Amino acid sequence: MPITNDRIEDRSDPDVGASVGRAMAHDSAVAHVRGTAVYVDDLPEPKGTVHVVPGYADIARGRIDTLDLEAVRNAPGVLDVLTASSIPEVNDCSPVFGDDPILAADEVSFHGQPLFAVVAETRDQARRAARLARIEAEAIRPIVAVDEGIENGGDLMPSYTFERGNPALSIKACEHRLEGRFRIGGQEHFYLEGQVAIAFPGEGDAMRILSSTQHPTEIQHLVAAMLGVPDAAVVCECRRMGGGFGGKESQAAQWACLAALAARRTGRPAKIRLDRDDDMRMTGKRHDFRVDWRCGFDHEGLLAGVDLAFSSRCGYSADLSMAVNDRTMFHADNAYFYPECRILSRRIRTDTVSNTAFRGFGGPQGMLAAERMMDAIAIHLDRDPFEVRMRNLYAPGRDITPFGMEPQGYRLVRRIMQRLARTGEYAKRRRAIARFNVAAAEGAGHLRKGISLTPVKFGISFTLKHLNQAGALVNVFGDGSVQVNHGGTEMGQGLHTKITQVVAEEFGVDIGRVRITATRTDKVPNTSATAASVGSDLNGMAASRAAGVIRRRLARLAARLFQVRERQVSFAYGQVRVGEESIPFERLTQLAVEERVSLSATGHYATPGMTWDRETVSGNPFYYYAMGAACSEVSVDITTGEMRIDRVDILHDVGRSLNPAIDIGQIEGGFVQGAGWLTTEELAFDEQGRLRTHAPSTYKIPTCSDVPADFRVSLFEQGRNRMPTIHRSKAVGEPPLMLAISVFSAITHAIASLSSRRLPPLDAPATPEAILRAVAALRSEAG
């Protein structure tokens, strides 16, 4: 029996361990529901803590003539006002390219860019003071939208291309040709806990920072560089985040830097917690795109040539845009073979906040383009889009990606899609929907329905090789309790729970004996961001190795003390089996202390086989692929554009699940977040480059009623990673987000029912207004 979301239980295969494979609750579940889980803002503030609030100019682009902070300085409670000149050394908080000032000096690059920061006794005083600045600036008309950027802004960095064969020629030679342009909106992370950090000045040049961050090492490094002290003087710590989703990968650093700067200058602990509106204005989002596509295919919909041009709004600086856009290209095929193709990616500079990592990291936009083409082909040929999709899947002999690699394990996609079509009764429901739409049209009813089944194939690994590494530190104490620390951060995804399970499994002890501690740069150094879905893959392996070292030391000791061979020593159920005898785990750990055996070890893991070379466009960027499929059914009101998701079926492969409950949670949550991106979540900038949707009153993420009551999620039964990952599990953080493309596709088909063989010009997000626009366009074409 597969594990489903209405029956979440332990994995049922014979290899399930005492801890691994079990549907254990999140390690903080009880603390979450009691409100006792501590986030940065909840810690008691030491006496004398000061509060930092950033200030900005009301323009998007221009040169600052006067930055008059007199009134700010004189406001009640103000202790200091930080500007670019307050920064002792490097004024940069960028992840790679050195182009993100912590505080802008003379030039404003986007609306909301911090120019100064107030340090005051209370947060309220700092907020009030921050609004008193008198700023005179020469405003220049900003470049805001992608299209404007393409026309006038230019490229932030060189474009990049994958090319095979001569797609222009092969498309020309085709019986059927289609082309189009559509737009994909960005997305605000809307982590429930906003950006926050507190810095504690230490002795000499030491600085300790608590931050809600996915990347403590980067914060350590940036704070050290800003203050002009060695990395060794700075410690960054994170116990948990109230959500991250990529929005705290590079975007948490600026605030940690400001807190550290205030702490250094005042000698007092300094806290910064962004107001929600400031958070939404000042931090980057998912990239929005314009996609220009062209393809040629035969009468059965089989592709011969594909030409895809992606142009993304990167904002004013590079941030992670290079890797994000590369990933768009890596996923522009989704699960389909493009015999001859060109995948072009332009990275457009605009005078808007610098766009950044967001769950899927560019992949979703690439895949949406692929699925849009599939729908276009099916509608054009009046065929079942499921058939068109199946026909174009990678298959033997048709199994090389646009970047020249065989997508390892691709056959699984077909099996998953077939099974889901069967269990989800796709064909039967599609017929019923067709009947419904005919009846509605005849009766002048206002509703139409659509259904779609789309696949996901998502590459797992950082595409930048050196990021594919992790470290862990395991300490076992005389009483048999275990502490584990690793480089990954907990943002709700259950990473700590999975790591605890892995370590408990290694020692054969109950999970309750293993204590996870806050991620700290002084325990495990030089870590990568918790990102790219590989948190468990990398850190799980590192933790397992660290625990393995100690277990082997304990086994050696037991063998020596009890005069047996090492392989006669085993660990299970809190006991250590030594030959015929059995002793409690804590007895052995006590003996180890007495016998002067070290019970502390580090572990390190580097993903093997990473051979991608961006320069030569060759090699393997991914260790393996995660796969799944979703089938969504929707209803649309063609007179108002309102849309409701009626039913969703998902079948997803997580390999051999480390924790089915957590994996199901990632799938459901990812899907709903993706559905929000493609439906109600709309970022609106005005012509002056000001974000108009900077609060939950105007930016609408899904609520409970947007999720269909009929929501069936299953884990793929025979899942087992072919690669030797930790317990043969698969990454699950990002891939499920893209299952929501099925919703967008289903909406497309509901609208397409209004016309014959016309692709509705639907842009993402499919808000009621976008849907009604597509309906009107189709009707005017038809009329």
Place this chain on the structure above:
Amino acid sequence: MRNHIRFIRKGQIVELSDVSPTETLLDYLRLRERSCGTKEGCAEGDCGACTVAVGRLRAGRIVYEPINSCIALLGMMDGLEIVTVDDLAPSDEHLHPVQSALVSAHASQCGFCTPGFVMSLFALYHSRQRADRSLVNDWLAGNLCRCTGYRPIADAALAACTGEPDDAFSRRSAKTHALLESLIDDHDIRIGDDESFFAAPASEDALVSLLERHKDATIVGGATDVGLWITKQLRSLPQIVHTGRVASMHEVIVDDDRIEIGGAVTYAEAEAALARIDPDIEELLRRLGSKQVRSLGTIGGNIANGSPIGDSPPWLIVLGAQVELRRGDARRRLPLEDFFIDYGRQDRALGEILLRIVVPRPAANEHFRCYKISKRFDQDISAVLGAFLFRIEKGRVVHARMALGGMAAIPKRAFHVEGALVGCEIDDPDARARAMDLAAKEWERDFSPIDDHRASAAYRLQVSHSLLTKALNEVADRPTSDMRLIDRRDLHRIEIGDLNNSHDSHPNAMDPGSPR
């Protein structure tokens, strides 16, 4: 006169005399009490992370309602029991039933929104209703979760909220009841001095005379709007006058021909009465804000602040509602449609208060429809809100009233369009189409839609036409299941039909006040 407020925390009465006029409940909890389980997510009442439950006596029974503590003023808490997530479980081993259900259902991931969900569910748990999914959706519409996709949370709610509360709070309800009763008095509250104060008069006369002396004072009903002036605009509001303690302004009177709603009545208090007018009003109120917003927000406030996108005025105007105002001893009554003069301008003098709203009930031959169109179904501000009323005699529209929100600087009637609809033979599809064509010609004279980030003017315009089509079709007995995605009206019809054993297919043709 009292110079302090009193409320119940953890079974004890707390007295506070140092209450700044604009101090929020959330700041009190987190900064003063250091109860940090309650989180700030947005500080504008939209995400629900700061949800706490407030208990009060209503019809002799303790009722718990969820509220957004981030925009509730501390002073407004007088006389209530405040329950936060920190109060529910004595230890990790003894969780509250909603907490255990959430843990069992794997319903938390990052955990930051969780305390708010716990408290919304705590209130649902004590509502004595057996939860189904649609009820859960309603109760959770004001709580955003970005991690889980809600399914496990909804499952936990279904498991825990069985309609039979049995927890520490229900077990000590007699004691709480007595404590709440002991807090009831008829003293006016006034904390502060003439320059800066929080005041909550207990009578209409006291309210009026206070406002005579302090004409510039900010009148606060539920603070669901004023709260944002404080947390977002950082406005200085030194003088706050809260209407919530004025007993006479809390009355809801249901008569055969009208319903009267006091100016300080919250949506939560008025819901049941107003729902009797028409199922569309019940549905609209369900989608207006969230449970948290409706627990504090007042219909009087929604009218008095004059927003062009308020969800109450259009249907109240269409129903012919009147408002009663008072300043000093001068009382006056005027049709609501005359109350709105221009953007940001209402027919209300400084210091004048909105005492009550009188809502006539439609006659048997008057057919009412109301639609809310927004980007997201729940807890969103309308792009267009359309309210319609057609009086039909012998198959013809003899009188039409129509008002749209989001379609002009103020909520107002569409007189020209209304005129074009009179005479339409409602059951004839061609006649309806002709009426629509005639009406369309009048559109520009009545409407100039708002154009903003919620929706473009073009979209609002197009949708406003669609809504009239829907209304006409439905009144001509087209089933709502053909016309609407969210179809509670048909469900309603079945319920009412069953109850009355009636064969009449028009719910409005019956006594709309028939018990359900």
